[in-house]
Amino acid sequence: MSKTISEQHVKKIAQMIRNWPVEHALNWDTICIGSLEILGWDTPPTRQALDKKTAIKVAYKAKKEQLKSDKHKLGGISRPRSMLDAMKKITRLQNDNDLLKAELSKMAELANRLIYNASMAGLSRERLMAPLPTVKEPKIKT
Template structure:
């Protein structure tokens, strides 16, 4: 009769499953082989059948891997390396522009707050919610 798993071994196996690479397929056979490093033997899939922590970790990680794979499949792929490079360059330029806009808005907000405090507005007044719009 096989020995029971200790809580420490189960935690280690659950950690192996949670840390499973997102790009690698997750199967029970692979989990059993990876568990050898913790258990010093290769358990069967059935050995994990009544271990809720292991089963739950498997289901959650499997869903994450499947979701990642489906997300990647839905992204349109460029037809050539040149098209990909152009897309990357365009997106990097857009990111740079957006960062500059955010910086300018933050500076404007700092200026507004500074001037509001200098001219007598209190913190409570600055943090007051906007009034409700009456559309009647």
């Protein structure tokens, strides 16, 4: 059996790398083992054999950069000390979110009521949406 990596294999291996799960380490050893099923070989290909294929190399570098970027973004967020702390924080944030949604709903209702009443009093929409006048502060003489 010939051990050649076809263009079809290259595309499938590159796709496997692009869809690599975050919870598993991404390195050449794991890629070689992961490509066994795609290639249908008895032994995994070498890192050098896969690295020669441009599409695989580009997919690997892009995925590594994405993982680094994601890790850097999450680096600024403090980690809870325990699962209980995380659950408490999630619950608190959900409650805050619900309160803010309720407050926003009340404010929207109030704005609609004011606009309706103002229009009933004869004010046009343009007049209602006019910017607030600027107040010039008097200069203090010293």
